[in-house]
Amino acid sequence: MSVTTAAADRSVCAAPLPVLGRDVTVPLVTGGEVTYAALDYAASAPALQRVWDDVAAYAPYYGSVHRGAGYLSQLSTDLFENSRATVAEFLGCREGDQVVFTRSTTDSLNLLAAALPADCQVFVFETEHHASLLPWRDARVTYLNAPRTADQAVATLERALADREPYGPALVCVTGASNVTGELWPVKELAAAAHAHGARIVLDAAQLAPHHPVSISELDVDWVAFSGHKLYAPFGSGVLAGRSDWLREAEPYLAGGGASRKVARRPKEAGGGVDVEWHETAARHEAGSPNVIGVYSIASACKALTEAGFDELVARENQLIAKVREGLAEVPAVKVLSLFGDDAPRVGVISFVVDGWNSSHFAAALSAEYGIGVRDGLFCAHPLVRTLLGSDPQTQGECGAPEAEPGEKSLNAIRVSFGAGTPDEHVERFVRAVKELVADGARWNYRTEDGRCVPDTNVA
Numbered sequence: 001m002s003v004t005t006a007a008a009d010r011s012v013c014a015a016p017l018p019v020l021g022r023d024v025t026v027p028l029v030t031g032g033e034v035t036y037a038a039l040d041y042a043a044s045a046p047a048l049q050r051v052w053d054d055v056a057a058y059a060p061y062y063g064s065v066h067r068g069a070g071y072l073s074q075l076s077t078d079l080f081e082n083s084r085a086t087v088a089e090f091l092g093c094r095e096g097d098q099v100v101f102t103r104s105t106t107d108s109l110n111l112l113a114a115a116l117p118a119d120c121q122v123f124v125f126e127t128e129h130h131a132s133l134l135p136w137r138d139a140r141v142t143y144l145n146a147p148r149t150a151d152q153a154v155a156t157l158e159r160a161l162a163d164r165e166p167y168g169p170a171l172v173c174v175t176g177a178s179n180v181t182g183e184l185w186p187v188k189e190l191a192a193a194a195h196a197h198g199a200r201i202v203l204d205a206a207q208l209a210p211h212h213p214v215s216i217s218e219l220d221v222d223w224v225a226f227s228g229h230k231l232y233a234p235f236g237s238g239v240l241a242g243r244s245d246w247l248r249e250a251e252p253y254l255a256g257g258g259a260s261r262k263v264a265r266r267p268k269e270a271g272g273g274v275d276v277e278w279h280e281t282a283a284r285h286e287a288g289s290p291n292v293i294g295v296y297s298i299a300s301a302c303k304a305l306t307e308a309g310f311d312e313l314v315a316r317e318n319q320l321i322a323k324v325r326e327g328l329a330e331v332p333a334v335k336v337l338s339l340f341g342d343d344a345p346r347v348g349v350i351s352f353v354v355d356g357w358n359s360s361h362f363a364a365a366l367s368a369e370y371g372i373g374v375r376d377g378l379f380c381a382h383p384l385v386r387t388l389l390g391s392d393p394q395t396q397g398e399c400g401a402p403e404a405e406p407g408e409k410s411l412n413a414i415r416v417s418f419g420a421g422t423p424d425e426h427v428e429r430f431v432r433a434v435k436e437l438v439a440d441g442a443r444w445n446y447r448t449e450d451g452r453c454v455p456d457t458n459v460a
């Protein structure tokens with residue numbers, strides 16, 4: 001994977017891609033309205049206008065997929081299967097790879113976890129998002145310590161794999177870009193290490209695919225998982241793509257219509273009941289009526305990003321990253337969280353804490369006083385955020401819950417994230433807001449309600 005670092009070419013200034021909601025205004029607690037600055041892309045990105053238009057153009061032709069005899073059913077079936085081909089192309093799939101449509105990255109990784117061969121050993125860094133960390137419950141899992149450089153990550157994996165029992169299947173699960181620090185992981189090198197030791201590797205590309213090209217064949221990973229809603233296609237679909245053998249040999253993820261090729265009554269003398277032949281294609285794990293709009297929207301996003309050109313998208317995003325990082329660096333009270341250090345290549349995901357501020361309080365003030373939507377908490381990567389904060393697990397609140405009253409020092413972090421649809425003004429407003437809040441304090445009073453920090457509407 002070729003990666004451009006934050007020291008981007010400042011002469012590139014392509015426009016953001018049009019997204020829905022770019023003109024939406026929100027009220028400020030201090031009075032008036034402002035256009036909403038959506039800076040929580042890492043959670044869910046706004047829909048690309050192009051995706052919305054494609055879905056709207058198709059909507060009148062919407063029909064049942066696979067089993068309908070009517071014209072619109074056939075059209076929808078073609079659209080659904082062509083979307084599979086588009087995603088396979090987007091991901092640089094190899095001959096024989098399968099593209100399975102799921103609900104999300106979490107669903108994709110749980111599907112793969114359910115398809116692991118018996119006695120599979122799983123290797124996963126403790127720094128992973130919970131979607132990569134937790135699905136492997138029935139497998140023998142080795143949790144790898146947080147590395148402090150990309151090279152250390154490879155060395156740690158090498159060591160763990162060299163120590164493993166030298167027989168039986170093994171799987172490494174790794175994230176391409178961190179949802180906390182935005183840092184890129186050395187996927188190609190980790191894949192080489194996995195393969196050298198007879199293991200396979202699945203790439204959690206939830207945060208990588210919206211920002212960088214992801215090629216299964218170039219990275220030489222065995223599977224890739226990602227979510228539509230982070231890829232500007234928020235219609236409830238996700239993808240697991242890659243090798244077909246484990247998937248073909250596994251029990252269907254869900255049992256039901258669509259996954260079964262043939263179901264026959266078993267004769268009474270053979271005990272009664274039914275015999276089932278399951279599909280060996282991706283349909284094996286796609287039981288039930290598929291989310292054709294969700295799938296089509298992902299294909300549309302893949303085309304839109306490819307046509308926009310990742311070189312341009314990456315160059316522009318690096319400009320935004322540099323603006324935010326340079327702005328935050330001018331505020332001594334701000335500490336940006338990083339595993340691999342300042343020079344690590346990264347995507348537009350930046351987490352930080354502000355000395356003397358509760359993160360929930362800070363995030364609430366950004367929203368209420370500046371119309372900026374960020375996120376605070378542990379970002380469903382509790383072990384990683386706790387490592388980065390150096391905090392005591394016993395004193396932490398749950399994911400997303402503020403642990404103290406506004407004004408107290410925070411044990412959670414604030415995350416700002418952006419991407420292809422982000423105008424410069426949003427990140428500029430964000431940097432200005434951080435500086436003003438740190439210098440002057442909040443202009444409003446806040447209180448904790450249902451575990452969240454909210455403006456106190458009675459007292460200014």
Ligand SMILES: Cc1ncc(COP(=O)(O)O)c(C=O)c1O
Nearest residue numbers: 104105106129131179206207227
């Ligand atoms: C790195 C990473 N992996 C997996 C997920 C889970 O994605 P989803 O909630 O779409 O299943 C997320 C979501 O934030 C993520 O950031």
